[in-house]
Amino acid sequence: xxxxxATSGYVVAGWGSLGTWATNLDLxxxxxxRPAAGxxxxxxxxxxxxxxxxxxxxxxxxxxxxxxxxxLEPQAQPVVAQPAVAQPAPAxxxxxxxxxxxxxxxxxxxxxxxxxxxxxxxxxxxxEMRLRLVALSHNESWAEAARILAAMKRMAQTHEEQAxxxxxxGDFARGQGQADEAAExxxxxxxxxxxxxxxxxxxxxxxxxxxxxxxxxxxxxxxGRLDAxxxxxxxxxxxxxxxxxxxxxxxxxxxxxSVNLERLADLREDxxxxxxxxxxxRESYDIAGRLAAADPARFGPDLAATRARMNELEAKxxx
Numbered sequence: 001x002x003x004x005x006a007t008s009g010y011v012v013a014g015w016g017s018l019g020t021w022a023t024n025l026d027l028x029x030x031x032x033x034r035p036a037a038g039x040x041x042x043x044x045x046x047x048x049x050x051x052x053x054x055x056x057x058x059x060x061x062x063x064x065x066x067x068x069x070x071x072l073e074p075q076a077q078p079v080v081a082q083p084a085v086a087q088p089a090p091a092x093x094x095x096x097x098x099x100x101x102x103x104x105x106x107x108x109x110x111x112x113x114x115x116x117x118x119x120x121x122x123x124x125x126x127x128e129m130r131l132r133l134v135a136l137s138h139n140e141s142w143a144e145a146a147r148i149l150a151a152m153k154r155m156a157q158t159h160e161e162q163a164x165x166x167x168x169x170g171d172f173a174r175g176q177g178q179a180d181e182a183a184e185x186x187x188x189x190x191x192x193x194x195x196x197x198x199x200x201x202x203x204x205x206x207x208x209x210x211x212x213x214x215x216x217x218x219x220x221x222x223x224g225r226l227d228a229x230x231x232x233x234x235x236x237x238x239x240x241x242x243x244x245x246x247x248x249x250x251x252x253x254x255x256x257x258s259v260n261l262e263r264l265a266d267l268r269e270d271x272x273x274x275x276x277x278x279x280x281x282r283e284s285y286d287i288a289g290r291l292a293a294a295d296p297a298r299f300g301p302d303l304a305a306t307r308a309r310m311n312e313l314e315a316k317x318x319x
Contacts, residue, residue, distance in 0.1 A: 126155055133168065137175075145172065159199075163192035163208055170215045179222055186215035207253065210239040214260060226267060233264040251291065255299070258287040262306065269313065278313045285310055 124132070129152050136145040149169060156165045170185035189212035197205040217232035240257045265280035288306045291299035 126152060126161055129155070130164065130168070142176070159192045159195045160208065163189045163196060163212060166192065167212050167215055170219065174219065179219065183216070183219035183223065186212060186219050190216055206239045206242060207256070210236040210260070211256070213239070214263070217263065221267070226270065230264070230267045233260060233267060236260055237264055254287050254291055255302070258284045258291070258302070258306070262309070274313060274317050278310065278317065281306060281310045281313060
Protein backbone atom coordinates (compact mmCIF):
# COMPACT_ATOMS: atom_id res chain seq x y z
CA UNK A 1 0.00 0.00 0.00
CA UNK A 2 2.86 2.34 0.79
CA UNK A 3 4.63 1.63 -2.49
CA UNK A 4 1.40 2.17 -4.48
CA UNK A 5 0.61 5.48 -2.80
CA ALA A 6 4.18 6.73 -3.16
CA THR A 7 4.37 5.78 -6.84
CA SER A 8 0.95 7.22 -7.64
CA GLY A 9 1.81 10.45 -5.97
CA TYR A 10 5.08 10.64 -7.82
CA VAL A 11 3.36 10.17 -11.18
CA VAL A 12 0.38 12.47 -10.47
CA ALA A 13 2.64 15.28 -9.34
CA GLY A 14 4.54 15.01 -12.60
CA TRP A 15 7.92 14.49 -11.05
CA GLY A 16 10.69 12.80 -12.91
CA SER A 17 10.57 11.20 -16.39
CA LEU A 18 7.32 9.37 -15.70
CA GLY A 19 5.36 12.44 -14.96
CA THR A 20 4.73 13.53 -18.59
CA TRP A 21 2.35 10.75 -19.49
CA ALA A 22 0.09 11.23 -16.45
CA THR A 23 -0.50 14.87 -17.00
CA ASN A 24 -3.49 14.10 -19.18
CA LEU A 25 -5.28 12.15 -16.41
CA ASP A 26 -8.38 14.00 -15.20
CA LEU A 27 -8.46 14.32 -11.38
CA UNK A 28 -11.96 15.80 -11.29
CA UNK A 29 -12.44 18.28 -8.45
CA UNK A 30 -8.77 17.85 -7.38
CA UNK A 31 -7.42 18.97 -10.81
CA UNK A 32 -6.55 22.46 -9.61
CA UNK A 33 -4.62 20.88 -6.76
CA ARG A 34 -2.72 18.26 -8.80
CA PRO A 35 0.77 18.99 -7.39
CA ALA A 36 -0.50 19.11 -3.77
CA ALA A 37 -2.55 15.91 -4.14
CA GLY A 38 0.38 14.04 -5.66
CA UNK A 39 2.74 15.23 -2.99
CA UNK A 40 0.30 14.22 -0.20
CA UNK A 41 -0.14 10.72 -1.69
CA UNK A 42 3.62 10.28 -2.03
CA UNK A 43 4.25 11.37 1.57
CA UNK A 44 1.59 9.03 2.98
CA UNK A 45 3.01 6.13 0.93
CA UNK A 46 6.49 6.82 2.17
CA UNK A 47 5.32 6.87 5.80
CA UNK A 48 3.60 3.51 5.36
CA UNK A 49 6.75 1.98 3.82
CA UNK A 50 8.90 3.16 6.74
CA UNK A 51 6.38 1.90 9.33
CA UNK A 52 6.36 -1.53 7.69
CA UNK A 53 10.13 -1.81 7.87
CA UNK A 54 10.47 -0.90 11.61
CA UNK A 55 10.59 -3.86 14.20
CA UNK A 56 7.41 -4.30 16.40
CA UNK A 57 7.54 -4.31 20.28
CA UNK A 58 5.94 -7.07 22.30
CA UNK A 59 3.02 -5.86 24.37
CA UNK A 60 3.49 -5.83 28.16
CA UNK A 61 1.29 -7.92 30.44
CA UNK A 62 -1.23 -6.02 32.54
CA UNK A 63 -0.65 -6.15 36.27
CA UNK A 64 -3.47 -7.58 38.40
CA UNK A 65 -5.50 -4.99 40.28
CA UNK A 66 -4.93 -4.88 44.05
CA UNK A 67 -7.88 -5.61 46.36
CA UNK A 68 -8.11 -3.44 49.52
CA UNK A 69 -9.65 -4.95 52.61
CA UNK A 70 -10.25 -8.41 51.05
CA UNK A 71 -8.45 -11.79 51.37
CA LEU A 72 -7.63 -13.07 47.89
CA GLU A 73 -7.42 -16.86 47.49
CA PRO A 74 -4.08 -18.01 45.93
CA GLN A 75 -4.25 -19.57 42.45
CA ALA A 76 -3.06 -23.17 42.08
CA GLN A 77 0.52 -23.31 40.69
CA PRO A 78 2.35 -26.31 39.21
CA VAL A 79 4.68 -28.03 41.68
CA VAL A 80 8.34 -27.88 40.68
CA ALA A 81 10.92 -29.96 42.51
CA GLN A 82 13.49 -27.82 44.26
CA PRO A 83 16.71 -28.87 45.90
CA ALA A 84 16.48 -29.27 49.67
CA VAL A 85 17.55 -26.17 51.45
CA ALA A 86 18.20 -26.00 55.20
CA GLN A 87 15.30 -24.12 56.75
CA PRO A 88 16.08 -21.67 59.55
CA ALA A 89 14.80 -22.45 63.01
CA PRO A 90 11.30 -21.16 63.49
CA ALA A 91 11.09 -17.88 65.33
CA UNK A 92 9.61 -18.07 68.79
CA UNK A 93 5.92 -17.33 68.86
CA UNK A 94 5.19 -13.83 70.07
CA UNK A 95 3.89 -13.53 73.55
CA UNK A 96 0.20 -12.83 73.70
CA UNK A 97 -0.59 -9.31 74.61
CA UNK A 98 -2.23 -8.92 77.99
CA UNK A 99 -5.94 -8.47 77.77
CA UNK A 100 -6.93 -4.92 78.58
CA UNK A 101 -8.89 -4.37 81.71
CA UNK A 102 -12.58 -4.13 80.97
CA UNK A 103 -13.65 -0.56 80.90
CA UNK A 104 -16.99 0.19 82.49
CA UNK A 105 -19.37 1.86 80.08
CA UNK A 106 -20.04 5.48 80.83
CA UNK A 107 -22.80 5.96 83.31
CA UNK A 108 -26.03 6.86 81.70
CA UNK A 109 -27.51 10.13 82.96
CA UNK A 110 -30.21 9.51 85.47
CA UNK A 111 -33.45 11.11 84.51
CA UNK A 112 -34.40 13.58 87.18
CA UNK A 113 -38.04 14.26 87.58
CA UNK A 114 -38.80 17.95 87.12
CA UNK A 115 -39.38 19.61 90.42
CA UNK A 116 -42.65 21.33 90.94
CA UNK A 117 -42.34 25.10 91.30
CA UNK A 118 -42.53 26.33 94.87
CA UNK A 119 -46.06 27.16 95.90
CA UNK A 120 -46.91 30.79 95.62
CA UNK A 121 -47.17 32.53 98.98
CA UNK A 122 -50.63 32.46 100.44
CA UNK A 123 -52.23 35.89 100.26
CA UNK A 124 -52.85 37.63 103.56
CA UNK A 125 -56.30 37.58 105.02
CA UNK A 126 -58.09 40.75 106.04
CA UNK A 127 -57.44 40.04 109.74
CA GLU A 128 -53.72 39.42 109.12
CA MET A 129 -53.38 42.66 107.22
CA ARG A 130 -55.01 44.60 110.03
CA LEU A 131 -52.63 43.10 112.58
CA ARG A 132 -49.76 44.26 110.41
CA LEU A 133 -51.37 47.69 110.16
CA VAL A 134 -51.49 48.00 113.94
CA ALA A 135 -47.81 47.03 114.21
CA LEU A 136 -46.84 49.56 111.54
CA SER A 137 -48.79 52.29 113.33
CA HIS A 138 -46.97 51.59 116.59
CA ASN A 139 -43.66 51.87 114.72
CA GLU A 140 -44.88 55.05 112.98
CA SER A 141 -44.23 53.51 109.55
CA TRP A 142 -46.88 55.68 107.96
CA ALA A 143 -46.02 55.11 104.30
CA GLU A 144 -46.31 51.35 104.63
CA ALA A 145 -49.39 51.72 106.80
CA ALA A 146 -51.06 53.77 104.06
CA ARG A 147 -50.28 51.05 101.53
CA ILE A 148 -51.79 48.37 103.78
CA LEU A 149 -54.88 50.50 104.36
CA ALA A 150 -55.40 50.88 100.61
CA ALA A 151 -55.08 47.12 100.16
CA MET A 152 -57.53 46.48 102.99
CA LYS A 153 -60.03 48.86 101.41
CA ARG A 154 -59.85 46.92 98.14
CA MET A 155 -60.17 43.58 99.94
CA ALA A 156 -63.07 44.48 102.24
CA GLN A 157 -66.18 42.53 101.28
CA THR A 158 -68.65 42.55 104.18
CA HIS A 159 -70.17 45.52 105.98
CA GLU A 160 -68.16 44.61 109.06
CA GLU A 161 -64.88 44.76 107.14
CA GLN A 162 -65.95 48.04 105.55
CA ALA A 163 -66.71 49.50 108.99
CA UNK A 164 -63.26 48.44 110.27
CA UNK A 165 -61.45 49.84 107.24
CA UNK A 166 -63.14 53.24 107.37
CA UNK A 167 -62.62 53.50 111.13
CA UNK A 168 -58.90 52.80 110.59
CA UNK A 169 -58.83 55.30 107.73
CA GLY A 170 -60.29 57.89 110.09
CA ASP A 171 -57.64 57.16 112.73
CA PHE A 172 -54.90 57.42 110.10
CA ALA A 173 -56.19 60.70 108.68
CA ARG A 174 -56.62 62.22 112.16
CA GLY A 175 -53.05 61.20 113.02
CA GLN A 176 -51.85 62.99 109.89
CA GLY A 177 -53.79 66.15 110.77
CA GLN A 178 -56.40 65.68 108.03
CA ALA A 179 -59.51 66.60 110.03
CA ASP A 180 -62.03 66.67 107.17
CA GLU A 181 -60.92 63.33 105.76
CA ALA A 182 -61.02 61.81 109.24
CA ALA A 183 -64.57 63.04 109.95
CA GLU A 184 -65.83 61.70 106.62
CA UNK A 185 -64.19 58.30 107.17
CA UNK A 186 -65.65 57.97 110.69
CA UNK A 187 -69.17 58.81 109.46
CA UNK A 188 -68.87 56.12 106.77
CA UNK A 189 -67.67 53.62 109.36
CA UNK A 190 -70.69 54.39 111.57
CA UNK A 191 -73.06 53.76 108.63
CA UNK A 192 -71.59 50.31 107.96
CA UNK A 193 -71.41 49.49 111.69
CA UNK A 194 -75.09 50.29 112.22
CA UNK A 195 -76.04 47.85 109.46
CA UNK A 196 -73.91 45.17 111.08
CA UNK A 197 -75.40 45.93 114.49
CA UNK A 198 -78.92 45.66 113.10
CA UNK A 199 -78.16 42.28 111.52
CA UNK A 200 -76.28 40.88 114.55
CA UNK A 201 -77.10 42.63 117.84
CA UNK A 202 -74.38 41.04 120.01
CA UNK A 203 -71.38 42.15 122.02
CA UNK A 204 -68.95 42.16 119.10
CA UNK A 205 -71.10 44.41 116.95
CA UNK A 206 -71.66 46.71 119.93
CA UNK A 207 -67.93 47.34 120.23
CA UNK A 208 -67.62 47.83 116.46
CA UNK A 209 -70.25 50.58 116.47
CA UNK A 210 -68.92 52.11 119.70
CA UNK A 211 -65.44 52.42 118.20
CA UNK A 212 -66.76 54.17 115.10
CA UNK A 213 -68.85 56.54 117.25
CA UNK A 214 -65.83 57.39 119.39
CA UNK A 215 -64.01 58.40 116.21
CA UNK A 216 -66.92 60.64 115.22
CA UNK A 217 -66.80 62.25 118.69
CA UNK A 218 -63.06 62.92 118.48
CA UNK A 219 -63.35 64.48 115.02
CA UNK A 220 -66.33 66.62 116.06
CA UNK A 221 -64.57 67.87 119.19
CA UNK A 222 -61.47 68.79 117.17
CA UNK A 223 -63.66 70.87 114.87
CA GLY A 224 -65.47 72.55 117.81
CA ARG A 225 -68.78 70.77 117.23
CA LEU A 226 -69.25 69.92 120.91
CA ASP A 227 -72.92 68.90 120.75
CA ALA A 228 -72.18 66.34 118.03
CA UNK A 229 -69.17 65.11 119.99
CA UNK A 230 -71.17 64.77 123.22
CA UNK A 231 -73.92 62.81 121.47
CA UNK A 232 -71.44 60.41 119.84
CA UNK A 233 -69.54 59.74 123.10
CA UNK A 234 -72.75 59.12 125.07
CA UNK A 235 -74.03 56.60 122.51
CA UNK A 236 -70.68 54.86 122.47
CA UNK A 237 -70.61 54.66 126.29
CA UNK A 238 -74.13 53.21 126.38
CA UNK A 239 -73.11 50.48 123.93
CA UNK A 240 -70.03 49.57 125.97
CA UNK A 241 -71.98 49.43 129.20
CA UNK A 242 -74.56 47.05 127.72
CA UNK A 243 -71.95 44.33 127.83
CA UNK A 244 -72.81 43.93 131.51
CA UNK A 245 -69.31 43.63 132.86
CA UNK A 246 -68.39 40.88 130.42
CA UNK A 247 -65.48 43.05 129.30
CA UNK A 248 -63.75 42.33 132.63
CA UNK A 249 -61.58 39.66 130.97
CA UNK A 250 -60.93 41.76 127.85
CA UNK A 251 -58.11 44.22 128.41
CA UNK A 252 -58.77 46.20 125.26
CA UNK A 253 -62.49 46.50 126.04
CA UNK A 254 -61.77 47.71 129.57
CA UNK A 255 -59.31 50.33 128.37
CA UNK A 256 -61.74 51.47 125.65
CA UNK A 257 -64.44 51.90 128.33
CA SER A 258 -62.04 53.87 130.55
CA VAL A 259 -61.02 56.20 127.71
CA ASN A 260 -64.67 56.68 126.68
CA LEU A 261 -65.58 57.70 130.23
CA GLU A 262 -62.82 60.28 130.35
CA ARG A 263 -63.57 61.74 126.91
CA LEU A 264 -67.17 62.23 127.94
CA ALA A 265 -66.10 63.65 131.30
CA ASP A 266 -63.98 66.31 129.60
CA LEU A 267 -66.94 67.42 127.47
CA ARG A 268 -69.18 67.54 130.55
CA GLU A 269 -66.67 69.73 132.29
CA ASP A 270 -66.59 72.12 129.31
CA UNK A 271 -70.33 72.39 129.65
CA UNK A 272 -69.96 73.27 133.36
CA UNK A 273 -71.12 69.84 134.62
CA UNK A 274 -68.16 69.32 136.98
CA UNK A 275 -69.85 66.91 139.38
CA UNK A 276 -70.99 64.75 136.47
CA UNK A 277 -67.51 64.88 135.04
CA UNK A 278 -66.00 63.88 138.45
CA UNK A 279 -68.28 60.85 138.65
CA UNK A 280 -67.19 59.72 135.21
CA UNK A 281 -63.53 60.09 136.15
CA ARG A 282 -64.01 58.08 139.34
CA GLU A 283 -65.57 55.24 137.30
CA SER A 284 -62.67 55.37 134.91
CA TYR A 285 -60.20 55.39 137.81
CA ASP A 286 -61.57 52.09 139.13
CA ILE A 287 -61.11 50.46 135.72
CA ALA A 288 -57.63 51.94 135.28
CA GLY A 289 -56.67 50.68 138.75
CA ARG A 290 -57.57 47.08 137.80
CA LEU A 291 -55.64 47.33 134.57
CA ALA A 292 -52.55 48.78 136.28
CA ALA A 293 -52.63 46.08 138.93
CA ALA A 294 -52.54 43.41 136.20
CA ASP A 295 -49.90 45.16 134.05
CA PRO A 296 -48.17 48.09 135.83
CA ALA A 297 -45.69 48.78 133.05
CA ARG A 298 -48.40 49.15 130.44
CA PHE A 299 -51.26 50.75 132.35
CA GLY A 300 -49.46 52.47 135.24
CA PRO A 301 -49.10 55.78 133.32
CA ASP A 302 -52.83 55.76 132.48
CA LEU A 303 -53.71 55.35 136.15
CA ALA A 304 -51.43 58.25 137.12
CA ALA A 305 -53.00 60.54 134.51
CA THR A 306 -56.53 59.64 135.61
CA ARG A 307 -55.65 60.36 139.28
CA ALA A 308 -54.21 63.73 138.32
CA ARG A 309 -57.39 64.73 136.48
CA MET A 310 -59.53 63.60 139.42
CA ASN A 311 -57.51 65.72 141.84
CA GLU A 312 -57.83 68.70 139.50
CA LEU A 313 -61.61 68.34 139.27
CA GLU A 314 -61.97 67.88 143.03
CA ALA A 315 -59.93 71.02 143.62
CA LYS A 316 -62.15 73.00 141.26
CA UNK A 317 -65.32 71.76 142.95
CA UNK A 318 -64.04 72.47 146.46
CA UNK A 319 -62.58 75.81 145.51
